[in-house]
Amino acid sequence: DLSLYSRGQVAAKNNCDVFFSIHSNARSGDNAHRGVVVYYSIFQPEHKALMEELGRAVSEAMGSIFQAALTRKGNNGNWDYNTVIKSAVDGGVPMAFLLEHGYHTNYEDCAALMKDEVLEKIAEAEAKILAEHFGLTEEENGGGAVRTFELLMDMNFRAEPNGTKLDLIPKGERLTGEVRMNGSVGWLYTEYNGKSGCVAVLPESRGYAEEIISSQPDNPGEDYQALYEQAQKALIETQNQLKSVTAERDQLKIKLEQIKSIAGG
Numbered sequence: 001d002l003s004l005y006s007r008g009q010v011a012a013k014n015n016c017d018v019f020f021s022i023h024s025n026a027r028s029g030d031n032a033h034r035g036v037v038v039y040y041s042i043f044q045p046e047h048k049a050l051m052e053e054l055g056r057a058v059s060e061a062m063g064s065i066f067q068a069a070l071t072r073k074g075n076n077g078n079w080d081y082n083t084v085i086k087s088a089v090d091g092g093v094p095m096a097f098l099l100e101h102g103y104h105t106n107y108e109d110c111a112a113l114m115k116d117e118v119l120e121k122i123a124e125a126e127a128k129i130l131a132e133h134f135g136l137t138e139e140e141n142g143g144g145a146v147r148t149f150e151l152l153m154d155m156n157f158r159a160e161p162n163g164t165k166l167d168l169i170p171k172g173e174r175l176t177g178e179v180r181m182n183g184s185v186g187w188l189y190t191e192y193n194g195k196s197g198c199v200a201v202l203p204e205s206r207g208y209a210e211e212i213i214s215s216q217p218d219n220p221g222e223d224y225q226a227l228y229e230q231a232q233k234a235l236i237e238t239q240n241q242l243k244s245v246t247a248e249r250d251q252l253k254i255k256l257e258q259i260k261s262i263a264g265g
Helices: 004-013 045-062 083-090 107-113 116-133 224-264
Strands: 019-025 036-040 066-070 096-103 146-151 155-158 165-169 174-182 185-192 195-202 209-212
Touching: 004 019, 004 083, 019 083, 036 045, 045 066, 045 096, 045 107, 045 116, 083 096, 096 107, 107 116, 146 195, 165 185, 165 195, 174 195, 195 209
Parallel strands: 019 096, 036 066
Antiparallel strands: 036 096, 146 174, 146 209, 155 165, 155 195, 174 185, 185 195
């Protein structure tokens, strides 16, 4: 088995958008205590509402009680107590949480978790909430809809997701095909230079590509090309600002570790 810290690192190394640690809880000598608890990172307070929504949905699917969505600091500093969450966040995963699916020391929670139909309800509820949060639809998971994307950077054209590189597609190229999800990444299956393969296009938050939506203009006199260029410029500026903030965060982490080392010495 992977160590606790290694689990979050795997998510980080694979550029995952979400690290979801699936647990059940326990309380020694107390079989009356039950309920669902969600732990998320102290550095990601923006996810509190989503964590509460997940917790309530899971508790309802189990017929249990939703206790709370919580953060927990380390005993001696400003870091996440839960190692799996800490390792994922340290690696740059933008959403990391641990969900305690009831208490396996409680008879009612344990009985629910032993039923396949309950597990299916839990999985469906979790998948639905996360898919809605990321704006994913059934079509994005292989529904067969034909979609068009414009690449925002040079992208590798591969035989299969993360597979053999067939070509390099330049920034600005427009491609049409079917999107299929592989983990958290959406791959556009299409043709390029006489070869069949796929290129990563989703989620748009990663800046791989932008979907081109065909529609009739509401105002024929509007300069839609200029509006598009303005929006694209704003997107690039936002991405650059995000990179700057990320760099500042990394520098602060280094300084905190240095201070911690000096204080400990």
